[in-house]
Amino acid sequence: xxxxxxxxxxxxxxxxxxxxxxxxxxxxxxxxxxxxxxxxxxxxxxxxxxxxxxxxxxxxxxxxxxxxxxxxxxxxxxxxxxxxxxxxxxxxxxxxxxxxxxxxxxxxxxxxxxxxxxxxxxxxxxxxxxxxxxxxxxxxxxxxxxxxxxxxxxxxxxxxxxxxxxxxxxxxxxxxxxxxxxxxxxxxxxxxxxxxxxxxxxxxxxxxxxxxxxxxxxxxxxxxxxxxxxxxxxxxxxxxxxxxxxxxxxxxxxxxxxxxxxxxxxxxxxxxxxxxxxxxxxxxxxxxxxxxxxxxxxxxxxxxxxxxxxxxxxxxxxxxxxxxxxxxxxxxxxxxxxxxxxxxxxxxxxxxxxxxxxxxxxxxxxxxxxxxxxxxxxxxxxxxxxxxxxxxxxxxxxxxxxxxxxxxxxxxxxxxxxxxxxxxxxxxxxxxxxxxxxxxxxxxxxxxxxxxxxxxxxxxxxxxxxxxxxxxxxxxxxxxxxxxxxxxxxxxxxxxxxxxxxxxxxxxxxxxxxxxxxxxxxxxxxxxxxxxxxxxxxxxxxxxxxxxxxxxxxxxxxxxxxxxxxxxxxxxxxxxxxxxxxxxxxxxxxxxxxxxxxxxxxxxxxxxxxxxxxxxxxxxxxxxxxxxxx
Amino acid sequence: xxxxxxxxxxxxxxxxxxxxxxxxxxxxxxxxxxxxxxxxxxxxxxxxxxxxxxxxxxxxxxxxxxxxxxxxxxxxx
Numbered sequence: 071x072x073x074x075x076x077x078x079x080x081x082x083x084x085x086x087x088x089x090x091x092x093x094x095x096x097x098x099x100x101x102x103x104x105x106x107x108x109x110x111x112x113x114x115x116x117x118x119x120x121x122x123x124x125x126x127x128x129x130x131x132x133x134x135x136x137x138x139x140x141x142x143x144x145x146x147x148x149x150x151x152x153x154x155x156x157x158x159x160x161x162x163x164x165x166x167x168x169x170x171x172x173x174x175x176x177x178x179x180x181x182x183x184x185x186x187x188x189x190x191x192x193x194x195x196x197x198x199x200x201x202x203x204x205x206x207x208x209x210x211x212x213x214x215x216x217x218x219x220x221x222x223x224x225x226x227x228x229x230x231x232x233x234x235x236x237x238x239x240x241x242x243x244x245x246x247x248x249x250x251x252x253x254x255x256x257x258x259x260x261x262x263x264x265x266x267x268x269x270x271x272x273x274x275x276x277x278x279x280x281x282x283x284x285x286x287x288x289x290x291x292x293x294x295x296x297x298x299x300x301x302x303x304x305x306x307x308x309x310x311x312x313x314x315x316x317x318x319x320x321x322x323x324x325x326x327x328x329x330x331x332x333x334x335x336x337x338x339x340x341x342x343x344x345x346x347x348x349x350x351x352x353x354x355x356x357x358x359x360x361x362x363x364x365x366x367x368x369x370x371x372x373x374x375x376x377x378x379x380x381x382x383x384x385x386x387x388x389x390x391x392x393x394x395x396x397x398x399x400x401x402x403x404x405x406x407x408x409x410x411x412x413x414x415x416x417x418x419x420x421x422x423x424x425x426x427x428x429x430x431x432x433x434x435x436x437x438x439x440x441x442x443x444x445x446x447x448x449x450x451x452x453x454x455x456x457x458x459x460x461x462x463x464x465x466x467x468x469x470x471x472x473x474x475x476x477x478x479x480x481x482x483x484x485x486x487x488x489x490x491x492x493x494x495x496x497x498x499x500x501x502x503x504x505x506x507x508x509x510x511x512x513x514x515x516x517x518x519x520x521x522x523x524x525x526x527x528x529x530x531x532x533x534x535x536x537x538x539x540x541x542x543x544x545x546x547x548x549x550x551x552x553x554x555x556x557x558x559x560x561x562x563x564x565x566x567x568x569x570x571x572x573x574x575x576x577x578x579x580x581x582x583x584x585x586x587x588x589x590x591x592x593x594x595x596x597x598x599x600x601x602x603x604x605x606x607x608x609x610x611x612x613x614x615x616x617x618x619x620x621x622x623x624x625x626x627x628x629x630x631x632x633x634x635x636x637x638x639x640x641x642x643x644x645x646x647x648x649x650x651x652x653x654x655x656x657x658x659x660x661x662x663x664x665x666x667x668x669x670x671x672x673x674x675x676x677x678x679x680x681x682x683x684x685x686x687x688x689x690x691x692x693x694x695x696x697x698x699x700x
Numbered sequence: 701x702x703x704x705x706x707x708x709x710x711x712x713x714x715x716x717x718x719x720x721x722x723x724x725x726x727x728x729x730x731x732x733x734x735x736x737x738x739x740x741x742x743x744x745x746x747x748x749x750x751x752x753x754x755x756x757x758x759x760x761x762x763x764x765x766x767x768x769x770x771x772x773x774x775x776x777x
Binding site: 346533 | 745748753755
């Protein structure tokens with residue numbers, strides 16, 4: 071086989087049941103079609119053809135796939151995708167993470183790891199350049215993420231080892247347990263940590279020191295330097311550097327759509343107390359990922375007599391602050407930081423955990439849950455005393471925590487008594503902290519995303535509302551120069567979401583971070599194409615790459631169709647068809663249910679999906695070179 | 701006419717002070733769009749606009765003595 075350029079040409083397969091380790095070589099055509107990330111991940115998931123697999127059973131494959139460009143000198147490209155069948159949704163499980171783990175895996179010589187089976191005892195994988203071992207993790211099982219990482223690095227006598235691992239939440243198979251790397255980067259959603267836990271796999275440790283050969287290193291360096299300079303002055307990247315995502319709290323609140331008290335209201339009167347200026351009182355450093363100059367992550371530390379928050383687990387992002395703050399009626403930023411630390415120590419999704427707590431609070435306030443059922447905890451909005459104990463209970467599946475650990479959909483089914491009215495989920499995954507009533511394209515994202523409610527399935531509406539908006543300018547070359555109103559639901563909005571959902575899949579296939587690339591940030595699409603050319607030596611185009619994005623998008627839909635996901639599952643919670651309460655948008659913004667359904671129908675037609683079961687048409691599958699799925 | 705402007709988080713970079721508070725004079729009435737132009741704010745960067753605590757868009761007219769609050773565009777995170 072010709073020497074691979076820009077990638078390794080090697081996929082690592084590990085069977086934890088048989089302990090078989092083998093390396094599969096894939097030709098250039100494979101990478102040209104599937105690139106990396108979800109393209110490779112879905113290829114292996116679909117090849118298995120296991121629609122009825124138990125997500126927590128040994129047959130559920132778990133794939134770790136860095137992007138095509140991850141590990142090369144590409145700016146803002148640190149990421150990898152983890153995929154499997156999700157135990158939370160029963161549909162595609164897919165979550166990306168940044169940090170430094172994936173570049174190490176690529177530099178160790180592998181483009182992806184496909185894990186099957188289940189170990190008889192707790193184990194971890196150790197990958198050091200081309201050497202792969204399955205090692206005992208019995209002495210590490212049960213430890214929190216920080217301790218686990220320290221023990222593994224001590225075992226391997228190398229502090230530079232990067233470790234992707236699960237905490238107690240994953241071991242206890244909390245259905246929204248995540249996978250942590252570097253202690254502050256997460257494949258947070260969909261319960262992928264529970265799948266790892268079900269396999270008795272505690273961690274994957276990697277150390278890679280082999281530079282990935284590229285076709286034009288000088289070109290890559292030139293682009294890397296250009297982005298580094300632009301990052302300092304571009305309004306979006308410099309804002310992320312200066313304030314991170316927490317700046318969104320007061321902005322979204324001022325705009326009247328901050329989730330408050332389990333989405334009952336749109337403004338939180340104490341938003342300033344959990345805003346970025348307050349968080350900055352505890353900021354010690356700005357953190358970042360491999361090859362990214364933006365440094366959007368907040369590193370915080372709290373050192374009070376009665377409350378300490380360690381810096382190594384990272385500070386809370388916007389989603390976490392809203393989920394544990396306004397949406398639980400809590401205005402104590404130190405407590406929110408502690409809740410974030412707890413989730414990161416246990417390895418648990420902060421969005422789903424926060425939503426499980428706010429759901430329980432609404433049930434308690436409405437008399438559906440009793441004191442006995444809540445183990446004596448008074449689950450009222452704003453009651454700061456319950457937040458940390460509840461998180462401990464969820465992570466350890468203790469008492470009411472055991473109920474909430476299965477997600478709000480399962481919890482509501484168990485509780486009954488009309489509690490279903492208080493859940494906000496799609497396909498079983500809880501809604502993130504953005505209100506689709508002020509951006510209807512986001513509503514389409516939530517409904518249509520393959521992995522449940524996902525706020526990065528496509529790009530966000532506010533970036534496309536005027537001729538010279540960031541999005542309209544940067545995406546004009548995709549044919550998206552016409553502005554579309556934030557609350558429109560016509561064909562222009564549907565096409566915007568369709569095209570940008572292909573683009574976001576492409577970003578994931580490359581390993582690009584949405585907070586580094588257009589429309590959300592600085593790296594333009596033409597530079598993305600140049601990076602692929604410089605890395606691989608291919609003469610390619612945005613057209614070919616967008617087709618690759620469409621290809622893995624199609625594979626995602628086919629996976630879900632095989633799992634029995636139909637258009638009936640692509641729906642929004644009922645609360646969004648009612649107006650926002652309180653604040654500047656009081657009584658307004660209810661989404662028109664009929665118009666929304668028509669938009670979903672049109673998305674299906676535009677994408678070439680069967681109008682009921684979502685399967686791609688025969689013609690579309692051939693066009694995308696996916697005829698092997700027919 | 702005179703309006704008071706509060707620039708929030710990353711929009712503070714358009715302000716002459718750390719608090720992000722500006723007093724803007726104009727010989728005649730103006731729209732929000734004209735105010736943003738006067739402040740040199742890149743179009744699309746100020747996405748949440750309140751005039752006297754009411755959410756408005758760029759076409760809104762500003763009266764003398766109004767308080768305008770500007771917040772930056774946000775998505776994701």
